[in-house]
Amino acid sequence: MALTFDDGPGRSTNSLLDELDKSDTPATFFLIGRQVQKYPKTVQRMANAGHQLGNHTWDHSDLTTLSDKQIKQKVAWTSTAIEKITGDKPSVFRPPMGRHNPAIDKLIPLPLVLWDINTRDGRHHDPQQTMSIAMDNVQPGSIILMHDVHATTVKAVPELISRLKAQGYTPVTVDQLLDGKLQNSVAYSFAPHAGVQR
Numbered sequence: 001m002a003l004t005f006d007d008g009p010g011r012s013t014n015s016l017l018d019e020l021d022k023s024d025t026p027a028t029f030f031l032i033g034r035q036v037q038k039y040p041k042t043v044q045r046m047a048n049a050g051h052q053l054g055n056h057t058w059d060h061s062d063l064t065t066l067s068d069k070q071i072k073q074k075v076a077w078t079s080t081a082i083e084k085i086t087g088d089k090p091s092v093f094r095p096p097m098g099r100h101n102p103a104i105d106k107l108i109p110l111p112l113v114l115w116d117i118n119t120r121d122g123r124h125h126d127p128q129q130t131m132s133i134a135m136d137n138v139q140p141g142s143i144i145l146m147h148d149v150h151a152t153t154v155k156a157v158p159e160l161i162s163r164l165k166a167q168g169y170t171p172v173t174v175d176q177l178l179d180g181k182l183q184n185s186v187a188y189s190f191a192p193h194a195g196v197q198r
């Protein structure tokens with residue numbers, strides 16, 4: 001399964017990275033370009049620690065309200081901002097609020113990664129609920145949506161990781177979960193093959 005964190009980097013991101021370090025757990029971060037510019041050191045730290053970096057647009061706008069040109073720009077600016085810091089362009093994209101459609105997908109020069117479990121962490125701000133929504137719904141191949149910009153989410157992470165591991169789950173990056181078989185302009189929300197023994 002994959003832990004994914006959206007909308008950062010923010011003020012809580014460094015403490016999340018500390019927690020992930022402690023348990024040697026890889027995660028995938030869907031970054032907002034504007035925030036990348038504010039927290040370049042945090043972005044560099046994510047990349048150095050082996051986390052996967054994804055593009056979450058420049059300013060978190062709802063893509064269904066934008067022109068084709070605006071969509072392409074907000075994605076391209078973000079990829080460039082990340083590349084300037086880490087030397088690598090992000091390999092995946094997540095549309096803000098999960099809002100996309102086939103016409104938008106065609107404009108995105110990256111695979112679109114959605115989720116199958118939304119912890120709604122930004123709504124309830126309750127570490128206990130974040131953890132129980134994740135644990136009640138997780139299955140092999142799951143992609144769990146959380147937000148590293150909330151301190152209450154960071155608080156949920158150590159316990160969540162230890163419970164997942166106790167149940168036999170191995171947290172991996174989205175690329176590892178989907179086995180490198182991702183195609184540009186195609187949307188993924190789950191890895192159906194992940195439970196199959198290989």
Ligand SMILES: [Zn+2]
Nearest residue numbers: 006007096097
């Ligand atoms: Zn978001």
